[in-house]
Amino acid sequence: MYGEVDEWEGLADRYLGEERDYEADVKKFFVAIKDRPPKTVGLMLSALRSFLEENDVELHPKFWRKVRNKKRGNRAQTLDRIPSNTELRRIVSHMPIQGKALYLSLASSGMRIGEALQLGLDDLDLDSDPVKIEIRGVYTKSGNPRITFISGEAKEAIEEWLKTRNQYLVSASSRSRYDKPVEDRRLFPFKDNTARLIWINALGKADFKKRDPGTKRYTIHPHVLRKFFRTKMGPVIPVDIVEALMGHEGYLTEIYKRYSDEDLAKFYKQGESSLLIFTETGEISKIKQEIDERNKQLQTLVNGLTAENVTLKARIEIIQRQILEANERIEKLEKLLSKAPKLT
Known part of the structure; x- marks a missing residue:
């Protein structure tokens, strides 16, 4: 002005x-x-x-x-694109370890980037399977707390990131012009613009740096990872559970009334393979089929052995009865012989 x-x-x-x-x-x-x-x-x-x-x-x-009312519609105008598992692998492969940990977590949990960047070290349980994340109300868009989970791939990346996290903080603090503190309890101790720069750099190296001609924004941006999560999990587990894990307010109360954390974890495990990007989904399906086939073979063998066992038990019972009857006859014969007159 x-x-x-x-x-x-x-x-x-x-x-x-x-x-x-x-x-x-x-x-x-x-x-x-x-x-x-x-x-x-x-x-x-x-x-x-x-x-x-x-x-x-x-x-x-x-x-x-x-x-x-003069605004042009209410929906986002950028024609974004959800990457495939293979494309996402190409993008994430070009990231430093903190980027891998962050974006694998986003893709496999449905979290918003703003929520993930506020997570504290105490907000995730690396010992649970799958890893459970407590998203506090102060982190969320709606103000409601919730839980979600991350994949085994994201867990491995976070564990690697935690090995160098302190070194990263010291280095970032020494380079900062704004007295960046060395002590920071956040899992990802950096700002939104740093996270997005990691994404943009990886996008360029993977040759996916395409912009929407109207809005000039990248068609593959961090927010599409929420859509990635929904499209992959939606066909595998109940949609209302997917929506609740993503933090859509209309589903949270009802889901937490009907299901325990353990139930939600079981549902997540059912769909986790669809979220993996460094392991081909087809390969996982093939392994599952092989395991299922082996399980069927083992069950058939067990059923056969059980049937044989039942037959053997029946035969043993028959033989035991025959022995018992034979012993009774022998006893009767011995009694008759004892009463018979002796020959002189």
Whole structure:
């Protein structure tokens, strides 16, 4: 507005100290941002409204509704693309270990990136199978806590990351211009922009750096990992459980009433193989088929042995009865012989 760079607070004070037509300013602001994605426009208008109201500038709700109604739709406009397991493997393979740990966790849990970056070291149980993650209410979009799980691949990456995490903190602290603390209890002690830079660099190296022609955003971005999780798990386990693990508010209460953490873990294990990216799903299916076939063969053998055992038991019982009858006859003969007159 002022065509100059200054301290934000100074510019805000200057603006509020002038005689302004606030509605006209909001309209100009809207015109300047209206071609951006709808969600971005909505967030920017919400931020502007909050700023004005905090400074005792209240515009009529009807005015805000009119402005919002001029937005182009309500859904994200970027035509994003969900990567296949193989494509995701190519992307993650180009990441440092902290990136592998983060993005394998996102792809196999349905978490939002903002939730994952707030996780504390005490929020995950590496000894459970599958690894359980406690997502606190303060981390979530809805304010509701929940649990989710990560794959064995993500667990291995996290364990490797934890071996170098302290070294990373020391190095990051020494390079920082903002006195970055060495002590940080977060599992992933870095900011959103660092996480996204890891993703973008890997995207370029994997040759997937394609942008949407309209929004200029990358078609494969971190948020599509939630869609990856849903499309892979949805056909395997009940959809309401998938939605609850992802944190969709309408499903959480009902799911936690019906299922225990142990039940949810069992459901997750049923679908975990579909989330693996460093092991081919077809290979896993083949191994499962081989195991199932061996189990059938073993069961057939056990059933045969059981049947033979039953037959042997029946034969043994018959023989035992025959022996018992023979012994009784011998006793009778011995008694008869004892009463017979002796020959002299």
